[in-house]
Amino acid sequence: MTALIHIAIDAMSGDRGPSVSVPAAIAAAREFSDVRFTLIGRQADLEREMGGAPPSNVSCLFAADVVEMTDHPREALRRKKDSSMRRAIDLVKAKAAHACVSAGNTGALMATAHFVLKMLPGVERPAIVSLIPSRGGHTYMLDLGANASCTPEQLSQFAVMGSVLAADLEGAHEKPRVGLLNIGSEDIKGNDIVQAAHNLLAASGINYVGFVEGHDIFSDEVDVVVTDGFTGNVALKAMEGVARLIGEIMREEFTRTTLRKAGAAVAKPALNAIRARLDPRRYNGASMIGLNGIVIKSHGGADLFGFQRAIEVAVQEARNDLPARVAQRLSASREA
Amino acid sequence: MTALIHIAIDAMSGDRGPSVSVPAAIAAAREFSDVRFTLIGRQADLEREMGGAPPSNVSCLFAADVVEMTDHPREALRRKKDSSMRRAIDLVKAKAAHACVSAGNTGALMATAHFVLKMLPGVERPAIVSLIPSRGGHTYMLDLGANASCTPEQLSQFAVMGSVLAADLEGAHEKPRVGLLNIGSEDIKGNDIVQAAHNLLAASGINYVGFVEGHDIFSDEVDVVVTDGFTGNVALKAMEGVARLIGEIMREEFTRTTLRKAGAAVAKPALNAIRARLDPRRYNGASMIGLNGIVIKSHGGADLFGFQRAIEVAVQEARNDLPARVAQRLSASREA
Numbered sequence A, B: 001m002t003a004l005i006h007i008a009i010d011a012m013s014g015d016r017g018p019s020v021s022v023p024a025a026i027a028a029a030r031e032f033s034d035v036r037f038t039l040i041g042r043q044a045d046l047e048r049e050m051g052g053a054p055p056s057n058v059s060c061l062f063a064a065d066v067v068e069m070t071d072h073p074r075e076a077l078r079r080k081k082d083s084s085m086r087r088a089i090d091l092v093k094a095k096a097a098h099a100c101v102s103a104g105n106t107g108a109l110m111a112t113a114h115f116v117l118k119m120l121p122g123v124e125r126p127a128i129v130s131l132i133p134s135r136g137g138h139t140y141m142l143d144l145g146a147n148a149s150c151t152p153e154q155l156s157q158f159a160v161m162g163s164v165l166a167a168d169l170e171g172a173h174e175k176p177r178v179g180l181l182n183i184g185s186e187d188i189k190g191n192d193i194v195q196a197a198h199n200l201l202a203a204s205g206i207n208y209v210g211f212v213e214g215h216d217i218f219s220d221e222v223d224v225v226v227t228d229g230f231t232g233n234v235a236l237k238a239m240e241g242v243a244r245l246i247g248e249i250m251r252e253e254f255t256r257t258t259l260r261k262a263g264a265a266v267a268k269p270a271l272n273a274i275r276a277r278l279d280p281r282r283y284n285g286a287s288m289i290g291l292n293g294i295v296i297k298s299h300g301g302a303d304l305f306g307f308q309r310a311i312e313v314a315v316q317e318a319r320n321d322l323p324a325r326v327a328q329r330l331s332a333s334r335e336a
Helices: A018-031 A043-050 A073-079 A086-095 A106-117 A152-169 A192-202 A214-218 A229-253 A258-266 A268-278 A304-319 A323-336 B019-032 B045-050 B073-079 B084-093 B106-117 B152-170 B192-202 B214-218 B229-254 B259-265 B268-280 B304-319 B322-335
Strands: A005-010 A035-041 A058-062 A099-102 A128-132 A136-143 A180-182 A208-212 A224-227 A285-290 A294-297 B004-011 B035-040 B056-063 B099-102 B128-134 B138-142 B177-182 B207-212 B224-226 B286-289 B294-297
Touching: A005 A018, A005 A086, A005 A304, A018 A035, A018 A043, A018 A058, A018 A136, A018 A304, A035 A224, A043 A058, A073 A229, A073 B192, A073 B259, A086 A099, A086 A128, A086 B192, A099 A304, A099 B099, A106 A152, A106 A285, A106 A294, A128 A152, A128 A214, A128 A229, A128 A268, A136 A152, A136 A214, A136 B229, A152 A180, A152 A192, A152 A224, A152 A285, A152 A323, A152 B035, A152 B268, A180 A192, A180 A229, A192 A208, A214 A229, A214 B229, A229 A258, A229 A268, A229 B214, A229 B229, A229 B268, A258 A268, A258 B259, A258 B268, A268 B229, A268 B259, A285 A323, A285 B207, A294 A304, A294 B152, B004 B268, B004 B304, B019 B045, B019 B056, B019 B268, B019 B304, B035 B084, B035 B207, B045 B056, B073 B106, B073 B192, B084 B099, B084 B294, B106 B294, B128 B229, B138 B229, B152 B177, B152 B224, B152 B322, B177 B192, B177 B229, B192 B207, B207 B259, B214 B229, B229 B259, B229 B268, B259 B268, B286 B322, B294 B304
Parallel strands: A005 A035, A005 A099, A035 A058, A099 A294, A136 A224, A180 A208, A180 A224, B004 B035, B004 B099, B035 B056, B099 B294, B138 B224, B177 B207, B177 B224
Antiparallel strands: A128 A136, A128 A285, A285 A294, B128 B138, B128 B286, B286 B294
C-alpha cells in the first residue's frame, strides 16, 4: 500500500452508472490531487465515459459483471465474483485501496462487504451511518438499515463507533455527545432493549447524554444518534419523505398563478438559499461502519454532485484511517 | 344517554389550560349546535374563562384536581380521582358522554383511560392513531407511541382498527389500503415480528397492500400505515422535527436582508398558502383507539385552533360510534 490515499470506485453502480460515477471521480481527482482513484467497470463503458485525457491520478480496472439493483444479495455474492462491486471491495480487502464507493444494491454491497472484509474485533454487526442536517450543522445517525433488530450490546457498539466517527471527522468535538433514540411517553420508557442499552452506554466511557427523541436529531444538542436499523431506516425515509413533500408544496404554490410566479422571481435569492441548505445531495455518502475496511454507499439516484460527496466521505475516512481508530477505541473500552 | 352527541372536555389540560380549552369548546359549540359540550375543571378557572353568556350547549362540571404533565401515570391514576382528566373519562365510562378530549399528560391519559374504559373485545392494547398529511390528502398512522413493542397479533389488530377508522371517517374509501411499515433493504426484509404480522394481515380480510417504507406515508398509495409504537413515535417526531427545521430555515432566509424581506412581502400569498398547507394544527387530535370509549388526545401546546380540531375529531368519531364499529369489525374478522 503506497502512502497515497487510494479510492476504488464501483463505476457501474447507481441508476445512471458510469455516466455519473466517471465524471464524479474525475471531479474528485481534480479536487484531491494527492488521492488516487481507480474506476472499476466494463471496458467499453469506462472508455466511452473517460473521454480524452483524464487526470493522471485516475485509472481504470476492468470487470465484466455488474450487480443489478434486482439481484438477490446472496446470489450477487456467490455468482458475481467479477463484478465491479466485488472487485472494488476486493481491492480494499487486499489493502490495495483504502476505501471503496458504490451506489449499487445496498443488500448486495452489505453482504459482499461483510463476507469479504469481515468485522472489526469487538463488533458483531456493521451499521449504516450518515449525516443528517440539523439546526446548526449536522448529526450522525446510525443504524440506518443494516440490522432489522439489534441487541443492547450491538447498540452499544454502534454508539462507540459513531462517537469515534464524529470525533475524527469533525475535529471540533473531542467528546461527541451520543444519544439513544427512545419514545417520550411518560408511561413507557421504551422497550427492554433500549433500557439495557441505556445502562451499557452509561458505563461505556463515551459522552453518553441519555435518551433522545425523534425531533432531537435536528436539535444540535446531540452529535450522534443511535438506534436499531429498523427504526433508523423508517425514520430516515420518513424524514426524506417530509422534506420532498414540502419541496413539492413550495413548487406548487409558487407556480400556481402568474402573480405567484412573479413573486417567486423576486424571492429567488431566498428560495435558492433555502434549496441549497436543504439539498439532500450534500448529505450523500453513508458509511458501512464496523467492517474491517471502508465502504461508502452512495444513493442509487445520486447525480454527479451527490456522487462526488460520497467520494469525499471515502477520502475523509481513509485519511483518518477510521477502521483502525474504531478498533482501537473498542479495544480500549473493553479493557476499561 | 340522550340522542344528542355529548363531548366531555378536560378543560385543565394543555400548556395553557382553560385559557385555550374553554374558548375552543365555545367555538366548537357554535360550530356544532347539535352537540353538547361539558367543560370539566376547577370552578374558579372555568368561571373566569367562560365569561358572560356561553352558548346553551356548553355546560360545566367542577373537579378539584389537575393532572400535571410531570405526574407519574400510575400516581395520577391512583391519587387524582377528582381530576378533570379522570372525570372526563368517567363520563365516557358511564355513557354520560360519547367522547372525551384532553391535552394532558399522555401517559396518565392512556393509563387512566385503559383502566377505566377497558379494551374492546379482541383488542389487547390501545394504539395512538393520527392523521399525517400526504401529497393529496392524508394518511392514518398507528401506533404513534402507546406500545414500545408489539406482537404480530397486536399489529394485526391495529391494522383492522385503522382500516375501520379510515373507512368510517373518510367515506370515500370503502376498503382503505393498509400498509405495514418495513425497511426496504433487499437483504433483510424486516424482523420476525413484521414478517409474522405480514402473514396475519394477508389473511385478515382487510385491503392489505403489503409492506410500505417510511416515504410511502406521504405517497397517497396507502390510507393506513401500521407500525409499532416505538418506530411510529420516533418517525412522527422525526417528521415533525424536519418540518419545523424547514420552517425555521425559510424564516431565516426570508429575513436575512432587507432585500430578502421585500422578496418575502411580494411572495406573501404563496408563503401563506404553504404555511397553511403545512400547519400542524390542522392535524391535531390523536385517537386512543381500541378502548371501549372514545378518547382524543390533543397536543399539549395546542392553541385555540388546534384544540378545536381535536374536539372536531371527537365529534366525528362519536357520530360514527367508532368503538362499536371497530368491535363489530374485529368480531367479524375473528369469525371469518
